[in-house]
Amino acid sequence: MHQRPLEGMLVLDFGQFLSAPSAALRLADLGARVIKVERAGSGDICRRLYISNMELDGDSTLFHSINRNKESFAADLRDPADAAEVHALIRQADVFIQNFRPGVMERLGLHYEAVKAINPAIVYGEITGYGNEGPWAGKPGQDLLVQSMSGLTNEGGTRCGAPPMTLGLAVTDMIAGAHLVQGVLSCLVRRGLTGVGARVEVSLLESALDLQVDSLTAYMNRDDDKAHSQFQPYSRLLPQRQSMPEAQSSCFPMPDNGIYATSDGYVTVQPREQEAAIADHESHDANAANPASLLLATNTKTTQQLSAALEPAGYEVAQVLNWRQLLEEEHFKRLNMVQSITRGNGTTMRTTCCPIRIDGMQFRSEKGSPKVGEDTAAIRKQLIGPTI
Structure with a gap:
């Protein structure tokens, strides 16, 4: 049987909601051991985030779908003893992933420079809504807000003159998670050659713009008004919705x-x-x-x-x-994209499996999402030990 390419790698997933946890999920699919570090008691807010009224075994099906094949370590990062245990995990980790607003990890003492001081070779991945600098840096990185601010809502519509339309999927969350995985993997390759760790930064806004690269490029380069100078590239007409039903902008006649x-x-x-x-x-x-x-x-x-x-x-x-x-x-x-996953208490559900195949191998796992802190005792015994 083929070995999964990331077997032996340890990933600490501090993410919440969708973007960072989706990145950690893909690394787990590829063989990494992923420990989800959650707030003791309540855990990831996504456990209570519903896209429908569907719930299974006390958590939303959305949480189940994005957190399968992980372990859960519960900690109160404000407690010195818990923080010491988390530091012990960081010393052994290969990858650290988080998607908090700028400033939050600084207050918790787990920003890149602090984590790098604990483990210089770590690959630290972070997702923000709009980047760490600029007027929008503090805005909430919520998918529909980013869709609206990135131009995505003006990409499609059912007729000319129709109002903007959001996509029915958390597309900026998911594409940002995919971009983070690409950056993390590239830095793991470099670390294998040089031993040097890295900080990987991704934002929902930049990922949404990258998703629109074809139409955005057309807009920035189209010369609607021959009187405009080529040095005024943004003096262009905006894309207009088609007169027929179609979810695509029309920078060029189609x-x-x-x-x-x-x-x-x-x-x-x-x-x-x-x-x-x-x-x-x-x-x-x-x-x-x-x-x-x-x-x-x-x-x-x-x-x-x-x-x-x-x-x-x-x-x-x-x-x-x-x-x-x-x-x-x-x-x-x-x-064969459907698989059944099972929690430790026997609760099962059907979901999709990893879309990536390597050397003909499809990556499947029966391990479902964990309860909050379900693996804390085992992780403490195996990886942390006495911290004093």
């Missing part, structure tokens, strides 16, 4: 595509790359009509009939699936 109703559901229609380029060129030079427009103007045809008519004409057609339909698809079943 062929008539998007999501369309059929007699038995919805389909997404996109020209194939070569045809899209031709259609875009023709729409500029000859104001040519999209050949699919007439066919898509009516919803009397089934999804299968539309696919049969459009695919030979150079269009890619995909059925718009809901989750029930997706889980019934043969392709989804072959991905």
Whole structure:
């Protein structure tokens, strides 16, 4: 059996909510031992954060999904004895992850310089809402707020003149967590070569901007007004929503595509790359009509009939699936992305597994999320010992 690539690594997860815990989760999937350091008694606030009314074994399903395959160590960081135990863990750790607002870890004595003094080789990863400096540094790093302030809410909409629309997922949290993992792994590689630790900083805002790199780049470089100087790149028209239903901004004119109703559901229609380029060129030079427009103007045809008519004409057609339909698809079943996880008390639930495969190995684990402090005694015995 292949060894997971991060086996032998110890990660301390001080994160709350989604962004930092999602990063620690991915490191756990890849083989690291992840100890979630939580406030004694109440634990991670995410235990009581609900995206629905679903709860399992006293904690929200959101918490379960993002904290599986971890251990929990409960501590009161204001208590000198507990702080000494946490310092003992830091001395043995490879990675330290947190996502508190700027200033919080300084007050707790666990900011980068303090942790580095305890363990110079540690890779210290932190996620903030907007960075550690600037007028927005103290603002709450909440996903919907960041979506609104980053331009994401103006990226999509259902029609021209429609109000801004937030994405229905905590997308800035999750992409920031992914970016932190990339930074942490790169620094672990460097540490393996040089022995030098690192501080990795990620913000929700910067991750949200990176997510929009294509449309944002188009906006910064588009010359709508020929009178504007090339040295005034931000004097551009803002992206406008499409006149057809589509969750994409239109920095550049696009062929008539998007999501369309059929007699038995919805389909997404996109020209194939070569045809899209031709259609875009023709729409500029000859104001040519999209050949699919007439066919898509009516919803009397089934999804299968539309696919049969459009695919030979150079269009890619995909059925718009809901989750029930997706889980019934043969392709989804072959991905084998669903796994069952079990808590120490036997409570089980189904969730997804790690989306990364290495050397053909899919990373799965049956270990569910821990209760607050569930592993404190075992961790104290194995890793800390007497602190006085």
